[in-house]
Amino acid sequence: MDKVAALKAHIPPVRTLISVDGAKNAFIAYFVFTHLVRTTVFVSSHGIVGTARAVYGGVMDRVVRIIMSLPSTVKKVEEGMQQARIDIEARLVPSGPGVERHLELPAQGKCTEWILAEMDRMDHETAGKTEWKDGHVSGAVYHGGEDMERVIVAAFEKFVVSNPLHPDVFPAVRKMEAEVVSMCLRMYNHPDGAGTMTSGGTESILMAVKAYRDWARDVKGITEPEMVIPASAHAAFDKAGAYFKIKVHHIPVDPVTRQVPIKAVKRAVNWNTIMVVGSAINFPDGCMDDIVELGKLAKRRNIGLHVDCCLGSFIMPFLERAGFPVAPFDFRVEGVTSISCDTHKYGFAPKGSSVVMYRSADLRKYQYYVNSEWPGGVYASPSISGSRPGSLIAGTWAAMQYMGQEGYLNSCREIVATAKTIENAIRNELPELFVLGKPVASVVAFGSKDESALSVLAIGDLMSARGWHLNALMNPPAVHIACTRLTVGRAERFITDLKDSLREAKERPSGASAGGNMVTVYGLGHSTAVGPRLVQKLATVFLDTLYKA
Template identity: 40%
Template sequence: MQFPEKGLAEADIWLEMEAARKGDVDWRGGRLPGFYVHFANDDVDRIGKMALEKFHATNALGLGAFPSIRKFESEVVDWALSLFHANGGAGSITSGGTESIFIAMKTAREWAKANRPEVTKPKMVISKSAHPAFDKAAKYLGLEVVRIEPRTDFKTDIDALVAAIDEQTIIMVGSAPQFTVGVFDQIDELAEIAASRNIWFHTDACVGGFLAPFAEQNGFPIPPWDFRVKGVKSISADLHKYGFTPKGASIVAFSDAEDSKYQVFDFDNWSRGRYLTHTFAGTRTGANIAASWAVMRFLGNEGYRKIAEQIWQVRDKLIKLIPEIDGLFIYGKPELTVMSYGSKTLDVSDIAAGLSSKGWYTVAPSPNPPAINLGILSLAFGEVVDTYLADLAEVVDELKSGDRSYDRSAIGSYGTQ
């Protein structure tokens, strides 16, 4: 397609863009259970959008030019550190979970160069349930990754992991929780093992980082995961997930502010002089930082607790009612708000196709274990969860009776474009 010679009138721009999004999933209608969009309520959404608009032109590469963004970033980072029970510490806002993980792994690698100089082929040992962002970071950073099959309860197989550690191992990781089945790894045990061997330990709380603190305050038992656990050196926690900020915002946090010196890219061999950044990007939008500040300041601790309570009610309903549908069961014991369900008799791809045909954007089931992944990412889903459960029961009935088969090509995708 060639670049059009003439511009388009503003009204026509909006017409064409509205037409283009006719096929987009109805996320506000809650038709997207478990993926892509986190949503608390319309007020939170509006605050984030207004802040994006107000600060759209700012560039966080130039915090001297935009002291507003410096203030917003430093306050959001401080709030996160206090929620994660850091004693001091440091952190940055990145563009998302993948970048936070990348920066944490980069920091760990540089730390190891200084503290484990004998290592020549740095390696990380992680459970297979850890997010692919760790392998992505490892590819860029020249790290080897060893992935260990999880236990039958989906937590880390610590014995197998310890057996895989060798003198080149510089990084261990635990998820809080892991995406899909929704269990936490045994962060306290893993961090202790890491500390005793001078290995960097990272908690991936991209999912749980901004929900677990409030669920805990609400009295729900949350396994240990944050800086209260000795040996946890870094945490990734996504603002754009349960922080409910506009997409493009996550926190990478370090328990020891000293370690953040390994985080920076500091370059002094450029004709323009010194160039120093804390995250991967050069030019970095300040709008997402401003919007994160606005949403967090709007909600405060109290607002997040209230949302956590609302989400928990939906979670409890799903955990109770899904296994009441003939042959369905929930894998493991979800410890936060993401979960996965399977069927004793049916192929989960048929169930996914059935749900898709009823207008639920359902992504391809995960293969191991065969499961439909579900999560209360959005309270828009909470508004229609009863309809979801009724449709799910109907799909199962129809599949069991053999009355219907569903078109599998309607199943959606995740992470494969």
């Protein structure tokens, strides 16, 4: 009996065995179940081919990391980056005996005349820069004319010290901001909506994504948010995903229409999805997604639909009246819950101004940040910035008042007509090239029908040699021009130069390139699996150089 008792004493109670084993089994079951569900959702969203590509990409990424960490590779990369740093600095940082540098505060303050003269000298000391006033720049400078400049400068001067963080001190700025938002809401056919001004399209997109994340957490209890975007959507959505810890699903666009396939978006939407995205128009090729079908999907699944009209801005709302066909894209489409619009693009307002609009103030409130327990008092701000330049708000309000509906309508008509002239010439007069999709507004993108024999990026570099500052694209390789008011009247020159660049590229030996920026940087991204990582390093070198005094 004593032996039996002793043996029993060393055997754990049955309940203990059950609880330990049960806990282990439950943990294993939970682990397997969650990963099985995630795998199933991923495969369902991306399909067999998309899943295989993702797995392959993940494996290659690990392989590339190992390769990049090898001492021999590190040495070669550092040598290459050092040469790239020297080349980039040579282009961006002025040098030579005539260059003066202002690296610390002057002992005595300078007079206005000296300051203006020094600014003028600095503006001209970099040789070989593109002269944007010639109208050879794609986008970048959305110039409303010299009269508009004077209007904006006058508004700046009047409100140069204002700050909308203190609306009781600067009530006029508060009023102007509210009126800018109201005018944009009416342009996009929702006068009862809500919105705020921001510092640009990226912040407008960031704010919308943040609002959907907080809305979904509060209303739907989503703690692992995801969003579904076209591969052609602006990189600001990826930036928002990185900033706000939101998983981003990229849906490849149709190679012919350049629209995001609705069926693929449907497959990618799951119980963690907080929003889907459509562009009107997108940046790469100027095409427009099917906003109506995206709206139906968003409404049916009770998720947000953000329409990115940052580039379309003050072109899209006037297209129909200007005589150009356009599918529905604004708040008249059921399911559209927010829109971003850059006033500093085709609205010709000063740089650093944009508007994000919501279908309701109830959704907008999730954009706000409020801290009621700060020792300094209640802190509340509508967007990322705390203090903001009221002068930019005043300049935007002044620009919109100066242009009016008739001014924007005429601007739309002239700019889009210019883009259509370029598009038609590429389609009908340059058989070696093709236009991406069906651009609806101010942007035209073109690629080579046989990239292996004729590189469109080499053509882009040859256009650069002729004074054009165009945008290079990837996936597929292409070049685009975003027409502005400065481009109006220069379409024939563009077409002539494009024909000459095409002829010169064809006369080069097969595989030869112009050796310019487009081929070097964008070609590097496609050359090997290591290419994209090298491009990232090169971009970092470029950003570092921006702050080299």
